[in-house]
């Protein structure tokens with residue numbers, strides 16, 4: 001959908017100045033020596049249709065510069081930008097206006113609501129500039145307000161709304177348009193943590209329903225991890241890493257990324273899939289209790305999962321119950337099973353199930369939608385994955 005290659009932005013110098021071909025650090029210096037500033041340097045990324053792509057980095061790292069180059073609010077100095085197969089940097093006149101006003105909508109941290117207009121009129125503003133007739137745009141605005149939970153507030157004025165609600169109007173304004181790309185520049189940064197959480201949830205819900213393509217800027221890695229399908233980490237105008245939250249968490253590219261990662265609540269990002277192990281032993285119904293007991297003993301285990309022929313969980317065979325069964329001449333494993341286990345979907349975050357670890361003789365089972373055992377999550381695997389990797393610091 002969006003394909004950016006080698007985008008760069010030099011502020012404060014004539015656009016035809018070529019970027020010096022130097023190493024990264026020297027390039028910054030050279031541009032500065034010439035009286036300019038290198039805001040974005042050799043930035044390449046692609047955003048899939050329907051993806052929620054996050055640009056993350058410290059203040060001044062070039063996030064807004066990159067975001068605004070997407071609709072050419074900031075004119076790139078070099079590179080290529082393709083949106084839906086069309087070369088954006090070659091666009092002019094009507095084409096460019098169409099891209100900016102129809103295809104793409106922007107949501108800012110501080111966007112101006114018109115104080116003397118109703119919430120409905122404010123939400124309809126994006127359509128007004130697109131020339132949509134008044135009746136239609138007010139209807140669209142009402143629809144969009146409904147989607148952000150302000151359906152009954154259309155007639156009120158902005159000063160009657162809290163900060164979080166105002167931000168919802170901003171979101172409604174973007175939703176009311178039929179733009180299929182939303183650019184969001186730290187839209188939730190000024191909100192209280194609880195309201196911020198609420199807005200993130202709302203954005204995720206709207207995103208799942210609409211499948212719009214969203215590029216979202218934040219300096220908060222927790223936020224990035226919570227909402228981003230993929231995250232691009234920026235530093236000094238350059239891309240230092242791009243990947244899923246789990247990828248960035250488990251292998252940060254450098255110390256800059258590690259520093260961010262240290263503050264992340266790993267239990268919310270890592271899922272059962274990230275800590276999955278193959279089960280050491282399993283059994284099937286044709287196996288005899290005696291045989292299963294022997295295998296358990298040899299592996300020094302107290303219990304195992306019993307699966308049907310498709311790999312679905314039937315229950316747990318515990319060594320003490322098996323021993324009883326063998327003593328009583330019970331030959332059918334089916335009669336020895338207990339339902340003493342916890343099963344979770346593989347995509348469940350650790351935070352939602354780590355308290356279940358260690359309750360039973362068997363580890364937590366990670367299952368697919370059909371209930372098939374994909375692997376087990378031992379308590380030790382959870383604990384070790386939650387401990388952040390130590391940063392290696394060089395000593396002088």
Ligand SMILES: Nc1ncnc2c1ncn2[C@@H]1O[C@H](COP(=O)(O)OP(=O)(O)O)[C@@H](O)[C@H]1O
Nearest residue numbers: 011012037039058059060061062063064065066
């Ligand atoms: N119009 C401009 N002129 C000169 N420098 C700018 C301009 N806009 C941004 N910069 C500089 O470019 C760098 C990146 O800015 P920006 O993209 O806004 O970063 P971020 O959004 O990550 O905080 C900053 O050092 C900023 O001072």
Ligand SMILES: [Mg+2]
Nearest residue numbers: 063064065185
């Ligand atoms: Mg910014």
